[in-house]
Amino acid sequence: MYNDNPTLSGIKKEIDESKQGEVFFQEAGLQGTVSDQKHFYIESYGCQMNFSDSEIVASILSEVGFQPTRNMEVADLIMINTCSIREKAEDTVRKRLRVFDKMKQQRPGTLVGVLGCMAERLKSKFLEQEKLVDLVVGPDAYRDLPNLVSNAEDGDKGVNVFLSREETYADISPLRLGSNGVSAFISIMRGCDNMCSFCVVPYTRGRERSRNAFSIVAEATDLYQKGYREVTLLGQNVDSFKWENPETQEVVSFADLLAQVADVHPNLRVRFSTSHPKDITDEVLYTMARYENICNYIHLPVQSGNSRILDLMNRTYDREWYINKINRIYEIIPDCAISSDIIAGFCTETEEEHKDTLSMIEFAGYSMSYMFFYSERPGTLAARKYEDDIPLEIKKKRLQEIIQTQTKVSQAHNQRDIGKTFKVLIEGTSKKSDQDFKGRNSQNKMVVFPKAADYRAGDYVNVTIHKATSATLIGEMIAE
Numbered sequence: 001m002y003n004d005n006p007t008l009s010g011i012k013k014e015i016d017e018s019k020q021g022e023v024f025f026q027e028a029g030l031q032g033t034v035s036d037q038k039h040f041y042i043e044s045y046g047c048q049m050n051f052s053d054s055e056i057v058a059s060i061l062s063e064v065g066f067q068p069t070r071n072m073e074v075a076d077l078i079m080i081n082t083c084s085i086r087e088k089a090e091d092t093v094r095k096r097l098r099v100f101d102k103m104k105q106q107r108p109g110t111l112v113g114v115l116g117c118m119a120e121r122l123k124s125k126f127l128e129q130e131k132l133v134d135l136v137v138g139p140d141a142y143r144d145l146p147n148l149v150s151n152a153e154d155g156d157k158g159v160n161v162f163l164s165r166e167e168t169y170a171d172i173s174p175l176r177l178g179s180n181g182v183s184a185f186i187s188i189m190r191g192c193d194n195m196c197s198f199c200v201v202p203y204t205r206g207r208e209r210s211r212n213a214f215s216i217v218a219e220a221t222d223l224y225q226k227g228y229r230e231v232t233l234l235g236q237n238v239d240s241f242k243w244e245n246p247e248t249q250e251v252v253s254f255a256d257l258l259a260q261v262a263d264v265h266p267n268l269r270v271r272f273s274t275s276h277p278k279d280i281t282d283e284v285l286y287t288m289a290r291y292e293n294i295c296n297y298i299h300l301p302v303q304s305g306n307s308r309i310l311d312l313m314n315r316t317y318d319r320e321w322y323i324n325k326i327n328r329i330y331e332i333i334p335d336c337a338i339s340s341d342i343i344a345g346f347c348t349e350t351e352e353e354h355k356d357t358l359s360m361i362e363f364a365g366y367s368m369s370y371m372f373f374y375s376e377r378p379g380t381l382a383a384r385k386y387e388d389d390i391p392l393e394i395k396k397k398r399l400q401e402i403i404q405t406q407t408k409v410s411q412a413h414n415q416r417d418i419g420k421t422f423k424v425l426i427e428g429t430s431k432k433s434d435q436d437f438k439g440r441n442s443q444n445k446m447v448v449f450p451k452a453a454d455y456r457a458g459d460y461v462n463v464t465i466h467k468a469t470s471a472t473l474i475g476e477m478i479a480e
């Protein structure tokens, strides 16, 4: 569930940690004469939930008179929304802090804030390790930002890493500055109660809690009215969404929520991420099949194709269970695309066990995967219980084999689409050519096709595919 460029299906993407963080942008207020308004600059790393959180942060700060800027040099407050999922993600943040340090030397008085998962993991240690940091704010403490900023302006460095059991920011309307105006994320839950042994998220994001279902539907409705045509419901484990109406005691399940959001309008596409194989139910699959506007795409991370490794990972399913789940999905939604997350070289993994992962990629026929080698995270179950004993070269070699297998499978997946016609939601102009549109089909594949007059971002068009790479489908619009 990484914020990434979805055109690259099947290819290992240096997604979260190595690319430059995304920067929110708003030109207004920055041109011409100097305004006396204060400006914030925010860079985001990590998963889509972090990007979604940055929109909440932007909203909270704009309420107290801060304006967003893409230009770090004019910012009074520089923030970095961080990720701790792998060591490399944290290294990237430290590199960026060096850049901010230079900025601060040039403009004394500029405040630097570290937000998100790394703030939560390192807490006040950040202030000791990084002298330039003024604020350390965990994912559940963003409402306290105005207060922390104001104290920091008076010279008081501040830390708030309190993890809440209730906070969902349900009442905050995110400031969607980085958006294309067509697709938006909606956070439907926070935290994670699964204890996958490799994973730092339960420690950085706290306990799982679901957001008020009414507020989710209201946000989707508002987005539709503003011209958005696609929402992605976000959570670490969306299938365990469960919200009880305090007045009626009625319980809204994830399948119910999907239907409620899909009912907002038939022209509002609904996507979701991430599904945990142990929690996705037939009810969810039937709901997907019933609604044309719920996209036929499931991100169902397998992590490993081997049952012994899955047990060590504490994923609570085994290879057979996962295979049955895949079969069930294709049975109920025959044209569903499935993607995955895969970890190479987890503790004690043998060559044979690694091969089980390769064969799982083939069996599941993933349209794409996010692929990583195992990176031990301090404090996790795996770090405490198992030795990180697979040498780096072996991890890298196995990752390469996983990438090769996935690329081949993605290529075949896309080749099968040649000749088919898909309903595509136009997202904007293609990066490669301003003569082409880009958009996605229901299966979340990027489709590129020549522009035609009278169409624009947010429109649905039918596109027949005549060419495919492992990453993109290329086609032409056909008349309605």
Ligand code: SAH
Pocket (backbone or CB within 6 Å): 001, 085, 086, 198, 199, 200, 201, 235, 236, 237, 274, 275, 276, 301, 303, 341, 342, 343, 372, 373, 374, 375, 376, 377
């Ligand atoms: N909630 C999602 C995943 C969130 S983290 C789920 O359960 O599927 C995104 C992905 O990062 C994970 O699926 C996993 O493949 C990868 N990941 C998490 N911890 C990791 C680690 N310590 N080393 C390497 N990859 C890791």
Ligand code: SF4
Pocket (backbone or CB within 6 Å): 192, 193, 194, 195, 196, 199, 200, 201, 202, 236, 237, 276
């Ligand atoms: Fe991490 Fe597992 Fe929770 Fe996903 S389900 S966030 S991998 S602990």
Ligand code: F3S
Pocket (backbone or CB within 6 Å): 045, 046, 047, 048, 049, 050, 082, 083, 084, 085, 116, 117, 200, 201, 204, 205
């Ligand atoms: Fe997301 Fe990274 Fe945190 S993946 S939940 S930003 S550790």
